[in-house]
Amino acid sequence: MNIVIGPKEERKLISGYFTVANIFCSKCNEEMGWIYIRAFEATQRYKEGKCILEKAKLMKEY
Template sequence: MGLIYLISLEGKAYSCKQCQTHLALYSDVISKAFLCKNGKAYLFDKVVNVTVGEKEERMMITGLHTVVDIFCVGCGSIVGWKYEVACEKNQKYKEGKFIIERFKVLGPDGTDMAESDVEDA
């Protein structure tokens, strides 16, 4: 196994709740209107410091998608998923994008996003 290099983000960043590894920039949020089985989630254009799991098909509220779970490289915690393929034509914009579940991360100011009512922390 090779060395793992962590990318430290400059500016307002979301980080893993377990180990505080940076995951994504506040400015890379595409939408804050997503839901997951555990509550609210954010759609990101890009994330860092994650590895991906196996591809699988999941039936979601918006239809069938092929996704891979994403894991924090710092501690191995699952933090969300990446959309690989969207079967519905109107969902194609999600392909290559990432979902990070709010209850798995700290906000840019260190706020526990699961307990925060503030969307733009």
């Protein structure tokens, strides 16, 4: 609800090939990380639908 999902693309990551999409903050439109859409290897299917957020991009409001 607080993210926007960008276009899908295929990427080769350390753990294999995946279809992923970048995710963006819905308020400031800053890129926050990516979401795994599809894993090409059966052993990596547990990642599908999960998001990776870059810790350096997160801010805490006071």
